Amino acid sequence: MSAKTPSPGRVLLEVKDLAQHFGGLKAVDQVNLSIHEGEIVSVIGPNGAGKTTFFNVLTGVYPGTRGEILFNGQELRGMAGHDIVAVGVARTFQNIRLFAHMTALENVMVGRHTRTVQFLLGPLLRTAAFKNEEKAVELMAKELLEFVGLKALGNELAKNLPYGAQRKLEIARALASEPKLLILDEPTAGMNPTESQDLVTLVRKVRERGVTVLLIEHQMRVVMDISDRVFVFDYGVKIAEGKPKEVVANARVIEAYLGKEGAS
């Protein structure tokens, strides 16, 4: 499939010597990698390998101990989480973090925050500019719900949605900020094969919108199916990278997953 090997676009994200230490624990250390525009890239690795920590440093949850994160040439390290969203990086969470008592539609509308401006006076005076912006936000939120296949559930409270729908809603909320890079932390966790396949299709559709995707994934079938490239983490460092097939044949990767005996 030609879609699987896109001509590598320009570098969108470049991570140089990134580290996040917690006291003596090097949760992420010496990570160097780059991601190109239009790619779907997976990060894999055993539990505790530092994948989620890496994502948390990228999105400003943790400050990082050392290194650079260049997004379109702009340094993200040291930026506040909400500013990182504003420059075009949005994410979902390993354990779903929706706004439970807001409707699905409102969840997506919240995601539009950085791309809208109406502040106190507009809402209080119900100005024309405010009404237009609200209409546009609602319209886009509905389109995104339709895009992820949740249109009919727009008025349901997020907490009442089925599990798979909650995962998709998180993606819709993230897309509402019009990210250039979408970071998905285990999007298929807890899903059965059909649901996972559904999600793979959705991720491909996201890429077709021109969004680059970086994801943590545990289901190898999904990884092999979806990824243009794979990074493998173990003990906080990147131990391998390459096309999915190359990576699973890599001795160090097998060792990381199965131990020394498994590798031999």
Place this chain on the structure above:
Amino acid sequence: MKKILQWRWTPWVALALAALFPFIAGAIEANYLVRVGGVIGLFMLLGLGLNFTLGYAGLFDLGFIAFYAIGAYTTAIAMRAGVPAPFALVLAVLVTTAFRALLGLTILRLRGDYLAVVTMGFGEIARLTINNLDSLTNGPKGLQLAPWRPLSFLSSDPNVQYYLLILAAVAGGVIASNRLEDSRVGRAWIAIREDEIAARLSGIPVRHYKLLAFTLSAAFAGLAGGLFAQWEQFVTPESFVFWESILVVSIVVLGGMGSIAGVLVGALVLVGFPPLMQWKLSADWINYRYLFFGLILVLVTLFRPQGILPSSRREAELTS
């Protein structure tokens, strides 16, 4: 019940009834109830104010009454210095929000219980300061104000005048709350209450929005405090004890966190019922009001933990 609540004219009918109430009460010689109504209105304003901090942004504040006090004292001091009454009210709102913003800047990094304890401390510090700052506040002896009689064309009874003025303020507060809630700003607050990290990583500058909710709360408290001072023509530190902060928190929580209608009903029940009992049954009743208060708390917690009138989310048209 739900239908009545969602009927679009319900707020207007309620407002009209509330506006007619003092004249009806006057006709049946129950002027006492107009006073009670005014006090309920003041607590509705306080509840609407705290609703921004507690109901929308989810920040626990156990010292809110301090800002009611700052509003009342600002008005008293300003009017004694010769500032006309309406301007004194404006000044009260400005000074109160300024104090609130300063407090917010210093303490909003704290969360949950820690924030509750610190705000509680601030409430006590404010009261003690007022009690001891004799040069400005005349200490426990309090400050006397010259009478201001607004709306004298409607009624000669100052209680009715202030009742109507407070009612107008509550109506304005409800409209403002409602409009902010149903906007980008309101969604940002509620998102923060629901999940702070997800809100930040959805692009909301969390600290700014917390400070905004926290500060806006004080505008309502300042206005309520100013009206209280002008109505009573007298302010003392005794009116602003810790118990009153708890009462406002209870109004918001019992009514339904983040629910405007809930705040109004909460104030009506918690503030209105004890004096009503006292009026109808006997003067002794006032001694039992804490018992009554506890009973309501227990009953609501048991049977309606989400509050008497919990907030409901707006439904959008999805079929277009």
